[in-house]
Amino acid sequence: MSEAHHLLFKTLADPTRRGLFERLCRDGDQTVAALTAMAGVSQPAVSKHLGVLKRAGLVRDRQDGRQTHYSAELSALAPLADWTARMQGFWEARFDDLEDVLRRMDQ
Numbered sequence: 870m871s872e873a874h875h876l877l878f879k880t881l882a883d884p885t886r887r888g889l890f891e892r893l894c895r896d897g898d899q900t901v902a903a904l905t906a907m908a909g910v911s912q913p914a915v916s917k918h919l920g921v922l923k924r925a926g927l928v929r930d931r932q933d934g935r936q937t938h939y940s941a942e943l944s945a946l947a948p949l950a951d952w953t954a955r956m957q958g959f960w961e962a963r964f965d966d967l968e969d970v971l972r973r974m975d976q
Contacts, residue, residue, distance in 0.1 A: 880925040886918045893941035900936050
């Protein structure tokens with residue numbers, strides 16, 4: 870697995886970061902204050918998590934006066950979608966093999 874893949878999985882493994890990312894995906898562009906109000910953690914903690922999400926390429930930020938707005942970078946999920954598709958193919962093949970073995974055992 871590449872370092873980029875590892876970083877993506879590690880970043881999304883944290884439930885707070887995953888929640889922030891999901892909220893940005895669902896609700897669109899959000900300020901740090903708006904994200905903090907619903908996160909259940911302090912503003913410095915939210916900012917730290919957003920920094921990790923940004924380094925992983927999952928969010929982007931933009932300044933609007935004194936406020937920073939964050940939005941989700943959905944294209945950053947492409948490696949996760951590719952990995953999931955590969956794993957689906959892997960497991961489908963294994964289940965097909967198991968089905969063949971069980972069918973032969975029943976004969």
